[in-house]
Amino acid sequence: MQDWTTECDVLVVGSGGGALTGAYTAASQGLRTLVLEKTPLFGGTSAYSGAAVWLPGTAVQERAGIGDSTDKARTYLRAVVGDEEIDRQEAYVATAPEVVDLLERDPHIEFEWRAFPDYYKAPGRMDYGRAINPLDLPSDEVGDLREVIRPEADVDRAGEPHPEGTLNGGRALIGRLLMALHGTGHAELRTETAARSLIVEDGRVVGVEATNAAGETVRIRATRGVLLAAGGIEGNAALRTENGTPGKADWSMGPRGANTGDLLRAAVEIGADTALLDEAWWCPGVELPDGSGAFMVGVRGGILVDTSGERYLNESLPYDQFGRAMIEHGSGSSYLVFDSKEGGPVLPAISIPNISAEKHHAAGTWVSADTVEELAEEIGVPADALRRTVEQFNDFAKHGVDEAFHRGEDPYDNFFCPPGTGADAPPNPALSPVSQGPFHAARIVLSDLGTKGGVRTDADARVLRADGTPIDGLYAAGNTSASLSGRFYPGPGVPLGTAMVFSYRAVQHMRS
Structure with a gap:
């Protein structure tokens, strides 16, 4: 018999978009709900995100009149992911409208x-995207909750307080879910409480069993079930090494220490099976002066070269495919080479967080030179090779066709690129010459x-043993569970969308 400190109906460990959706699902139906967050702030990696959520075929897409449907999303997901996890694929797309409702x-x-385009050219794709976003959250609405919401990445990593003004992206999603949870009257949320x-x-x-902010051990009973939605292993260097996960913990965009x-x-330890632990x-990432990485969402210009001074990919690929191309190439250091069209060392990419060029130059993570040959010497690549690479790319830009890697031929390639107007319009907006020193x-x-690897789960988010049987009372969603998308990233907001759907399904199963 346990000496219980606290009792609830549903216990949720974690506080990202999936966790809070599960908590709201429970609390809105009158279940006593407890949320545990081990850091001082709610939101996890979700708070850093742009909060695009891949929840297809909902009333939101219908209001927008974009022609999306559950059938179209089902076709697309199957075409991208394949025949693995059919039950979970179906549960995902079929349940998305219920979650949004x-x-x-x-x-x-x-x-x-x-x-925001889907990421693969496949049947059922939406070239302009099907992801939905929470409305921005004005300061006067969020009130004191602002102080417990994790701020955007650059602010959070600098240890600064949440800035004044409207919350957008992931902060808006977390703020809105917290407000909804408080409104139920059936939810308790605890920070600095780490489940062990x-x-x-x-x-x-x-x-x-958990440790609270005072260092005390607490034992929390959950009569309906425990939902684990506390992120992955990205911040644990030892676990990454143990499981062969490429990259480094310092380069991950996960919140520090979370x-x-x-x-x-x-x-x-209690028998759960795992999968995809080498995946993410x-x-x-743009390397930052402190050695961490900053998520590079999309490229508007420049070229990526390896240590031989050669390009090896389409620089406008969706970011997951970009990262996979880096892993496959495996050449060590890569450099984004760009020019001064915008009047200075302005990175031709969207980077989160965005650190000043001055800080980069002081740390040596960016270098500059008057000529391409001098730049090659600065970064330690063959000057002749880099010059040839730049000249070839500039010729591609002039004619509007990337004969090497087909940059600019997919809707995603051009999504972040200004098209230009009139006589100044480039033949291919994704191909801007690297020509102005x-x-x-x-x-x-x-x-x-x-x-994106973790415990194996079924269509109701029940955690499974190696023999496929569920562990009674235990559920998992988000990056604590192995993703149904396997080694693919189908579209913007799939991590959030799957986390939200399967957290919802977990709680519905607890109630059945």
Whole structure:
């Protein structure tokens, strides 16, 4: 018999978009719900995100009149991911409209469609995208909750308080979910409370043992179930090495000290099976002066070269495919080489966080030179090779066709590129010549938005043993679970969308 400190119906470990959706699903139906967050702030990696959520075929897409449907999304997902995880694929797309309907019934939550292309050319694709986003959240609405929401990445990593003004992206999503949770009257949220182990009675998970902010051990009983939605292993260098996960913990975009695989280990200790632990939601990262990485979302110009001074990919690829190309190439250092068209060393890419060129130059993560040959010497690549690479790319730009890597031939390639007008319009907006000195090079590393391997789960998010049987009372979603998308990243917001859907399904199963 346990000496329980606290009892609830549903216990949720983690506080990202998936975790809070699960918590709201429970609390909105009158279940006593407890959320544990081990850091001082709510939101996890979700708070850093742009909060595009791949929840297809919902009332939001219908309002926007974009022609999306569950059938079209089902076709696309199957075409990209293949025949693996058919049950979970179907559960995902079939349940997405239910999740959005539940959330939008709360006055604090509303979504809208914003253009952002799906990532693969496949049947069912939406060239302008199907992801939805939470509406921005004005300061006067969020009130004191602002102080417990994790701010955007550059602010958070600098240890600065949440800036004044409207919350957007992931901060808006977390803020709206927290407001909705508070409004139910059935939810308790605790920060600085780290779940350490799972408590099992008669083969069923009945609670967790955790350490609170005072360093005290607390034992929390959950009568309906425990939902683990506490991120992956991206922040744990030892676990990455153990599981052969490429990249480095310092280069990951996960919040510092947050996603270290504590609950994954706890689940494995009681018999949970795992999968995809060598996988992540990959992206190129601009190396920052402190040695960390900054998510490079999309490229508007420049070329990526390896240590031989050669290009090896389409620089406008969707970021996960970009990261996978880096892994496959495996050439060590890469550099984004760009020019001074915008009047100085302005990175021709969207980078989160965005650090000043002056800080980069002082640390040596960016270098500059008057000529391409001098730049090559600065970054240690053969000058003749880099010159030839730049000349070839500039010829491609002149004619509007990238004969080497087909940059600019996919809707995603041009999404971040200004098209130009009139006589100044380039033949291919994704191909801008590298021609105006001084020239610059930024070090690019393999980053990630979190790992995507974890415990194996079924269509109701129940955690499975190696023999396929579920562990009673234990559920997992988000990056704590192995993703149904396998080694693919189908579209913007799939990590958030799957986390939200399967957290919802977990709670619905607890109630059945």
